[in-house]
Amino acid sequence: MSAQNPLELIQARNLLSSVSTPGMLVSGPGDVIFYNEAASALLGQRFEETGTLSAQDWVQTFGPFDDDGEPIPLERQPLTLALRANRPGHAVYVIRSAGGEERRIEASGVPIIGKDGFTGALILFWAAVEAEA
């Protein structure tokens, strides 16, 4: 059998494909399995170019980064920890686009829980409030 994604993730991708808010979809194991066109503009690279990214590859490429410019390990990211605990989360951090431009953003994530339990998470990105001021 092919590894068809659970219907909840398919539906979530449909939603992300239809909205103008940057967002991405993370699988149960933590891989970034989709991000939408609005997120592509933020990241400077289209999903069709990157394809699925492991969590490690995502962090190394796009961040988030700490004040010293070092990638923040997954186990230290509050949003990741919340999602792993089947809880929603929100975080403010710096990401870096493929072109090297750093942006301060806010990220809101919700776990996607299907009939078989946790199947992934949907994360939306917002320009950080202080960046807009």
Next chain:
Amino acid sequence: MKVKIWGARGSVPAPGPETTRYGGNTSCVQITLDDGTVIVLDAGTGIRSLGVGMPAPAGPLHILLTHLHLDHIQGLMFFAPAFRPETEIVIWGPASPEASLQDRIARYISAPLSPIDVRELPCTVSFKEAETTEWQIGSATIRAASVTHRGPTLGYHVQCDGSSVCYIPDHEPGLGGSLADLEDEWISGFDLARDSTLLLHDCQYTDGEYPDHLGWGHSPLSDALMFARRTAVERLMLFHHDPLHSDDFLDALCGESTARWEELGGRPEQVEFATERRETQLSARPAAADGARTGSG
């Protein structure tokens, strides 16, 4: 195995002189395995005709419900075997976090919608929420999977004697993305339908009608055809006809579907519109694939 259509209409029964050839009864399909086991897919009004004169089965009679919209359960109350004490019926359907399958069906088979209650049926009836893994009914292997529709909805795959039927009567796999462009793993129902001998699939709307019904859970012709090509099924039977589509209208749509199917690389004899009382015998599918699948996943 044999497949017989007892109802191919969607949404609501559509009896009348303009629907005599394709039929006006709602979804119901009978599968008879080579070992004599009978499996019934959905219990729309077509199941009433199936039940008339149906001999008592040797074992339990399995009814597999895709979902609980009325056009898929309305015939349950009028299924003659359910009123015979010697009959044992097992009803399978989708799970819901809101209530058990039995409780949700009982909302229909109870007052004020029905003169009798589920518990008053003379037959022995049990309810099973469909597994996400395979299970056996007679000599057939059954698989169920959630598919894109409104509310908890399943598609079924019945495999036996070297052939298989995939039944997804209510399905909108193209919602939110182009089926021609999506990778296999992002297409609802893909694994269920893949390489089936016969696919019975939703085709409620023409492409022109679809924009006014986006998100209602049904497919336009182009998506039904593309889904079938992507999943490389051997035969496609288009199903769940809109109640407004007359015989003459469906004849014309059938002609259009054949032409478009050929444009997609298929053979004209592979596609047809489901017709009430149509019976077809399935034989084992040849091992060689025709290379119809175009996805990358």
